[in-house]
Amino acid sequence: AQKITQTQPGMFVxxxxxxxxxxxxxxxxxxxxxxxxxxxxxxxxxxxxxQGSYDQQNATExxxxxxxxxxxxxxxxxxxxxxxxxxxxxxxxxxxxxxAGGTSYGKLTFGxxxxxxxxx
Amino acid sequence: xxxxxxHPSRVICKSGTSVKIECRSLDFQATTMFWYRxxxxxxxxxxxxxxxxxxxxxxxxxxxxKFLINHASLTLSTLTVTSAHPEDSSxxxxxxxxxxxxxEQFFGPGTRLTVL
Numbered sequence: 359a360q361k362i363t364q365t366q367p368g369m370f371v372x373x374x375x376x377x378x379x380x381x382x383x384x385x386x387x388x389x390x391x392x393x394x395x396x397x398x399x400x401x402x403x404x405x406x407x408x409q410g411s412y413d414q415q416n417a418t419e420x421x422x423x424x425x426x427x428x429x430x431x432x433x434x435x436x437x438x439x440x441x442x443x444x445x446x447x448x449x450x451x452x453x454x455x456x457x458a459g460g461t462s463y464g465k466l467t468f469g470x471x472x473x474x475x476x477x478x
Numbered sequence: 479x480x481x482x483x484x485h486p487s488r489v490i491c492k493s494g495t496s497v498k499i500e501c502r503s504l505d506f507q508a509t510t511m512f513w514y515r516x517x518x519x520x521x522x523x524x525x526x527x528x529x530x531x532x533x534x535x536x537x538x539x540x541x542x543x544k545f546l547i548n549h550a551s552l553t554l555s556t557l558t559v560t561s562a563h564p565e566d567s568s569x570x571x572x573x574x575x576x577x578x579x580x581x582e583q584f585f586g587p588g589t590r591l592t593v594l
Contacts, residue, residue, distance in 0.1 A: 393582055401569055403522075403585035410580055449521065464575065465512055466583055468521045 361385060362452050364469035371440045372477050378425070379435040379472045381450030390454035392433040393466065394424065398446040406448075409433055437474075445476045480506045482574055484586035491562055492594055499557045499589045501572030507552035508574035512583065513545075516569040528555040562593040 363382045371377040383392065394406040409417045409424045417424040425434040437444055451466040481504040491497050501511055509530045514522040526547050527535040534547035544566075546558040559566050569590050573583040 391580055395582075401516075401571070401588040401590070403571065403573070403588075405582040408580055408582060447519070465524055465527060470521050471519075473519065 361467045362450055362469035364448075364450055364472050366472045367470070368473045368475070370475050370477060371437075373440055373442060375440055376436060376438045377440055377474065379437070379448050379450075379474065380432070381434055381469055382430070382432045383450075383452050384431060385452065385454045387454040390452055392424070392426070393451045393453070394422070394433075394435045395449045395451065396444075396446045397449065397471075403449075407435070440476045442476050442478060445474060447471045447473050480504075480574065480576070480584040482508075482572065482584045482586040484572055484589050486589060487587060488590045488592075490592045490594065493563050494561055497559045497562055497591060499559075499570055499572075499591075501555045501557070501586050503553045503574050503584075506574075508555075509552060510575055511549065511555040512573045512575070513547060513555075513557050514571045514573070516571060516588075518569075522571065525557075530555075559591065562591070564593045567591055567593045 361384050366380055390411045392409045396404040396406055407417050407419045407422045407424050409426050416426050421438045423436045425436055449471045450469040453466050483502045483504055485500045489497055511528040513525045515525050516522050524537050525540045528547045528549040530549045530552055536542050544560055549555045569588050571585055571588040573585040575583050
């Protein structure tokens with residue numbers, strides 16, 4: 359079963375506007391971490407933001423914020439004041455106990471990705 | 479954050495040849511490294527987990543004899559694509575996990591392999 363789902367293959371936003379990229383996840387573990395990465399056309403993976411399952415507040419990092427709704431199992435990324443340089447592919451990823459193989463850290467499960475295009 | 483390098487960044491080879499890709503952790507030691515494969519506009523697919531001093535753990539459907547992984551030291555993991563064919567053309571990325579649960583994985587810049 360798909361553990362991380364990104365239902366938006368592509369999104370368009372006007373420069374300076376805000377945009378929300380959707381991510382839903384599925385896990386039975388009470389302890390898990392959610393990550394968002396940006397991948398520009400160069401291919402490098404850029405870490406954006408992290409949300410832990412026990413975190414009481416939504417994570418924020420500059421123009422990035424995470425709308426974490428635990429009961430709905432969603433962790434949407436909100437980018438405020440979009441810039442042309444935000445055009446890239448965005449991935450939501452999860453780490454849980456099952457994928458960690460019993461260790462305190464482990465592999466990530468990635469969603470399908472969303473291609474964001476920012477228009478001037 | 480921690481730095482992971484990959485070499486080469488691009489490689490073009492003839493069908494039937496073998497290609498080695500190196501992944502190095504530059505400022506930290508990595509007992510574990512992950513190797514991913516990515517096709518254009520698709521997600522990262524985990525191929526295998528590389529473990530220093532022991533055999534790699536391959537994901538289901540990944541040919542062990544095709545994709546040889548060696549984790550020779552705490553700072554170097556290599557992926558060798560043996561007898562490469564055009565269908566092996568892809569973007570290969572390695573990563574190392576952070577030390578803490580909340581740490582992100584640190585990715586290398588990737589290697590674009592083209593098999594003619």
